[in-house]
Amino acid sequence: MMPRTSDFTATLLxxxxxxxxxxxxxxxxxxxxxxxxxxxxxxxxxxxxxxxxAIERHSSAFNAHPYxxxxxxxxxxxxxxxxxxPETIERFRAALRxxxxxxxxxxxxAGWRPFxxxxxxxxxxMGLDARVAALAFVLVYNAAHVxxxxxxxxxxxxxxxxxxxxxxxxxxxxxxxxxxxxxxALIGAVVVLLSLRTPGFGPSPVLGGAIAVVSLxxxxxxxxxxxxxxxxLFASVGVWLLS
Amino acid sequence: xxxxxxxxxxxxxxxxxxxxxxxxxxSWPQAMISxxxxxxxxxxxxxxxxxGGFLAGAWLELVVGRHPPFGAARYPETGPASLxxxxxxxxxxxxxxxxxxxxxxxxxTIGWVGMHAIATLRAFNARLIGDPGATRGDGSExxxxxxxxxxxxxxxxxxxxxxxxxxxxxxxxxxETWGTDPGPRAVSAAxxxxxxxxxxxxxxxxxxxxxxxxxxxxxxxxxxxLLAWWSP
Numbered sequence: 001m002m003p004r005t006s007d008f009t010a011t012l013l014x015x016x017x018x019x020x021x022x023x024x025x026x027x028x029x030x031x032x033x034x035x036x037x038x039x040x041x042x043x044x045x046x047x048x049x050x051x052x053x054a055i056e057r058h059s060s061a062f063n064a065h066p067y068x069x070x071x072x073x074x075x076x077x078x079x080x081x082x083x084x085x086p087e088t089i090e091r092f093r094a095a096l097r098x099x100x101x102x103x104x105x106x107x108x109x110a111g112w113r114p115f116x117x118x119x120x121x122x123x124x125x126m127g128l129d130a131r132v133a134a135l136a137f138v139l140v141y142n143a144a145h146v147x148x149x150x151x152x153x154x155x156x157x158x159x160x161x162x163x164x165x166x167x168x169x170x171x172x173x174x175x176x177x178x179x180x181x182x183x184x185a186l187i188g189a190v191v192v193l194l195s196l197r198t199p200g201f202g203p204s205p206v207l208g209g210a211i212a213v214v215s216l217x218x219x220x221x222x223x224x225x226x227x228x229x230x231x232x233l234f235a236s237v238g239v240w241l242l243s
Numbered sequence: 244x245x246x247x248x249x250x251x252x253x254x255x256x257x258x259x260x261x262x263x264x265x266x267x268x269x270s271w272p273q274a275m276i277s278x279x280x281x282x283x284x285x286x287x288x289x290x291x292x293x294x295g296g297f298l299a300g301a302w303l304e305l306v307v308g309r310h311p312p313f314g315a316a317r318y319p320e321t322g323p324a325s326l327x328x329x330x331x332x333x334x335x336x337x338x339x340x341x342x343x344x345x346x347x348x349x350x351x352t353i354g355w356v357g358m359h360a361i362a363t364l365r366a367f368n369a370r371l372i373g374d375p376g377a378t379r380g381d382g383s384e385x386x387x388x389x390x391x392x393x394x395x396x397x398x399x400x401x402x403x404x405x406x407x408x409x410x411x412x413x414x415x416x417x418x419e420t421w422g423t424d425p426g427p428r429a430v431s432a433a434x435x436x437x438x439x440x441x442x443x444x445x446x447x448x449x450x451x452x453x454x455x456x457x458x459x460x461x462x463x464x465x466x467x468x469l470l471a472w473w474s475p
Contacts, residue, residue, distance in 0.1 A: 016272035021392035023368035027315065030372035034389040037382045048381065056378045059385055063315070066273055105313045110450045113275065114308070120280055121301045126474050130297035134284040142274050184447045184456035187308075188463025189470065191443035194301055195436040196471040199339045203471040211440040212464030218444030219457055226309045226445040230351065232438030233306075233344055236431045237418065240341050243427030 003042040003077065010038035011077070012153055015070045026061045032073060033059035039077040054080055057089060063097055065104020070149045072096050074156020075163045082160060092161060099167055106176035108148075115179050116141040118186035125193035191215045247334055247416065249409065253289070257330065258405035260285060264322030265400020269361065270393045277322030279303035279350070286329030295338050296329030302347045303328055305439055307354065308446030319354025320361060323404040327353055330408065331415040344435045345418045349411040353403070360399050368392050 018031035036058050044051035064072050075096070079089050120137035124130055155166050195211045196203050218225050264285075267277040276282065279300035287296015303325055310318035328350030335342035371377070371392060377385045447460050 017270060017389070017393055019273070020270040020396070021368045021372045021389045022269060023365045023372055024315070025369040025373040030368075030377070030385060030389050030392070033378070033382070033385050037386060041382060051381060052378065055382050055385060059372065059378050101314060105311070109311045109313060113278075114450055117278060117280060117304055121304065122470075124280075124294075124297055124301065126470060130284050130293040131288065134281045134293075134297060134300075137278070138274065138276060138281060145274065180451045181456055181459035184451045184459035185463030185466070187305075187443050187447040187450075188460040188465075189467035190301070190463075191305065191440050192464050192467030193471055194298075194305070195439060197298070198436060199343065200432055201436065205468060205472065207436075208464075208468040208471060211436060212461065212468070214437045214440040215444040215447075215464060216457060216461060218441035219448045219460055221445075223445070223449075225441060229438045229441035229445060230306070232434050232441065233348055236344050236434035236438060237341065237348065239427050239434060240431040241418065241421045243421070243424035243431070 001042055001045045002081070003039045007038045007042045008153065008157070011035055011073060012070065012149060014038070015066075015073060015149055015153070018069045018073075019066050026059065027063040028066070028069065029059050029062045032062050032069065032076070035069070035073050036076060039073075040080060043077065043081045053086070057086060057093075060093075062093060064100035065108060067108055067145055067148045068100045068104040068152055071152030071156040071163060071167070072100055074153040074158075075160050076156075078157050078160030084161070088161075095164070099164075103167065103172050103176075107172040108145075108176075111176040111179035111183070112144055113141065114183045115186065118183060118190050121190045122186065122193060125190070125197050188212065188215065247412065249412075254405070254408070257286075257289065257326065257408050258401050260289075261323040261326050261404020261408070262397045262401030264326055265320065265357065265403065266322075266393070266397045268320060268322050270396040277320075277325070279307065279321050279325040279328070282322050282325035283329030283332075283350070286326040286331075287333040290330055290333040292333035292338065295333045295343075299328045299332040299343060299346050299350070300325050302343065302439060303350050305442045305446055306347060306351050309442065309449045311449060317358055317362065319351060320357030320400075321354060323357055323400050323407075324350040324352075324354035326404065327408050327411045331412045334412050335415055335419050337419060339419075340432050340435060341421075342415050342419045345415045346411075349415060353407050353411065356407070357400070357403055360403060361396075364392075364395055364399055367395070 014035035018028050018035050021030040033055050040054050116137050120133045124133040159166050192208045264277045264282045283300030284293050284296040287293045307319050328346045332346035371388050377388050
């Protein structure tokens with residue numbers, strides 16, 4: 001049976017909780033089945049055996065970036081509706097796992113989220129009220145977040161098995177790559193601005209330059225430099241206590 | 244002076260907010276209200292200093308920036324940790340550098356405690372959802388178990404916040420009473436900002452990849468210098 005608009009709405013809302021039962025065995029498998037349920041119950045209405053088999057299929061191990069999971073969910077609903085055989089659906093699930101994770105990580109976690117966060121910090125350092133900066137971050141960030149979920153569910157349902165080329169042709173990869181240098185520049189600005197805005201400091205060019213040099217040096221050091229930097233913060237407290 | 248007044252109502256409010264912010268990062272709805280700049284601002288605003296909370300949150304953003312949540316990576320939980328850090332800094336007497344660094348480090352520590360609690364919950368979820376009985380029937384059983392996972396995550400974050408909020412605030416206020424000698428205080432301040440700068444450099448490399456983005460990092464630093472000099 002063809003799902004109704006209310007089924008898609010219910011599924012979309014459930015995708016916001018897709019990681020609610022995240023675990024090391026099935027990852028978001030349980031969440032995918034949970035979000036798919038309104039659509040599966042409509043598609044397999046009157047056929048409890050088919051419904052149960054579909055729930056079993058879709059609760060097995062799966063992982064994707066949470067914001068792109070609606071794309072997978074829409075596509076899974078479509079292939080169930082089209083009556084594809086279980087082997088095809090299994091192969092399709094396996095094929096979608098990798099790209100949805102990597103693309104989302106690059107575009108959202110390494111791209112959009114740091115961009116919005118760092119922009120808000122720069123705005124705060126330039127004098128914007130803290131509450132306004134935080135609220136602006138939430139609103140701007142989530143405009144893209146919610147839009148991505150709606151787009152994903154629609155694309156997944158529309159294209160079903162053929163959703164791969166849609167994903168490949170989407171601007172997500174380009175957005176992620178384009179934000180890489182911008183985010184690096186924003187981090188450079190934030191480190192200097194934040195340090196000079198810290199209680200007890202002023203806009204000293206010498207200190208600002210030294211901060212920029214340390215930041216650049218840490219950029220080229222091995223990964224464990226991060227641990228050293230945390231220890232430096234602890235040492236800061238320790239030296240204070242000794243005074 | 245390390246004491247401060249906290250009504251039961253305020254403690255319950257902080258605990259409830261901690262539960263909500265802890266839920267946001269992973270389980271529901273991932274709107275990123277759990278990010279440090281938001282959660283710490285909320286924590287600061289609760290005690291009359293949203294700007295102080297934001298500042299603590301901005302520091303925490305750089306501290307946790309080297310742990311992006313790629314794949315199934317483990318990273319410090321930011322919601323309850325930032326709420327507590329922002330509140331602890333707001334509740335300090337002087338809101339100077341030491342309480343700021345202490346609040347940020349308290350947040351970082353609580354973040355890792357939160358991550359270990361999440362890992363424990365995830366192991367429980369594996370049994371909850373991985374059990375063959377979860378998929379029986381019309382789907383109501385897997386929906387029930389999934390919702391239970393979400394409720395347990397909120398409970399976990401609430402317990403973490405409720406248990407660690409007061410100790411963190413007291414620790415920051417106690418540390419604040421130390422240190423009057425200007426020499427070591429200057430060394431301490433330098434260590435703090437250079438540590439922060441190093442964390443920024445590491446975060447830039449983690450997000451951008453080694454070797455590709457250093458010119459942008461330098462350019463950003465120069466723009467930051469100009470902005471700091473130019474703005475009031």
